[in-house]
Amino acid sequence: MDRFDLSFLHLRFLDIVDIILVAIIIYYLYNLIRGTIAVNIVLGLIIIYLVYIVTEQLHMRLLSNILGGFVSVGFLALIIVFQQEIRRFLLLIGKNAALHRNKIWETFIPGNKEAENINIPAIKHIIEACKTMQHSRTGALIVFAKYFDDQYYQNTGEAIDGFISKRLIESIFKKNSPLHDGAMVISEGKIKCASCILPVSDNIKLPAQYGLRHRAGIGITELSDAVAVIVSEETGQLAYAKQGRVRMDVTYEDLEKLLIRDI
CATH class of the missing domain: 3.40.1700.10 (DNA integrity scanning protein, DisA, N-terminal domain)
Incomplete structure (x- = not known):
């Protein structure tokens, strides 16, 4: 059996890194919203977007214009609807960054650890x-x-x-x-x-x-x-x-x- 020719993909090393990073971000976002009502909100947004694509292809102008107005402000709507999840995601990033910073600090300057929060x-x-x-x-x-x-x-x-x-x-x-x-x-x-x-x-x-x-x-x-x-x-x-x-x-x-x- 002949091998599949994947030369048309033109994948670079940075493209692979890009895909991996996006996958990691999606994984962390999923863990943040798993088991919350945010999952239902995401499904609702996906359904609205799919209906918008269908109405756009069928030239249903009234409905597509209404849904198009919603889609056009989709990014702002996401920030408003998912403000708590976004806050948790940013806290997660900041927490991991602080953890690595402390490890590096302790590695290069032994004996200099941050004071304990409580004794x-x-x-x-x-x-x-x-x-x-x-x-x-x-x-x-x-x-x-x-x-x-x-x-x-x-x-x-x-x-x-x-x-x-x-x-x-x-x-x-x-x-x-x-x-x-x-x-x-x-x-x-x-x-x-x-x-x-x-x-x-x-x-x-x-x-x-x-x-x-x-x-x-x-x-x-x-x-x-x-x-x-x-x-x-x-x-x-x-x-x-x-x-x-x-x-x-x-x-x-x-x-x-x-x-x-x-x-």
Whole structure:
């Protein structure tokens, strides 16, 4: 059998690299929108574009003009509709770039590492507070943000900027406290703010029993590189959210290992 003649493709080495890079970008974008309503939006946009092509070929002027107006502003529409996914994609790129930068920095200048965001004694205080709140069935949502955005968090909560302590965490989430609703944000080794309103996850695959506290904890990890610890008010179970995924019924030992690893 004669071999296929592929000379008409005129592929260069850079063309192959171009195809691989586009494939990688599509793969990352798919991982970002997988399991969310964004998948349905993408399918809807594809259907509209296919209908526009069909109406254009059949010379259905009225419908093609209407759909053509939508297609002509398609790029702007994509930015508006997928602003959260675009934010997550840019955060993913920035996170990977920062990770490689730190590795290079540590390679050429040994002993010069960035300061830890939180120390072991502070983690002990957090775990002890979680134990107390778990036994008393006190609901809590604690967010650990590597990069604290003042406008993003403090606009919806109360600024604290206090040192991490077991009693302070317990007093914030005490049921009669005015700050118990919402999330407490820890960053740069301090409790930055409390009673913050966080975006709720729109993942359609989350179990129905997840309440607003769990969905908010998952939602903030979808939009940033933060991690979240959730104490369930109904069951007292500990949950750990990272990158849009949640781990239920976490033990204190596992929680300590996860916090040391991720923050």
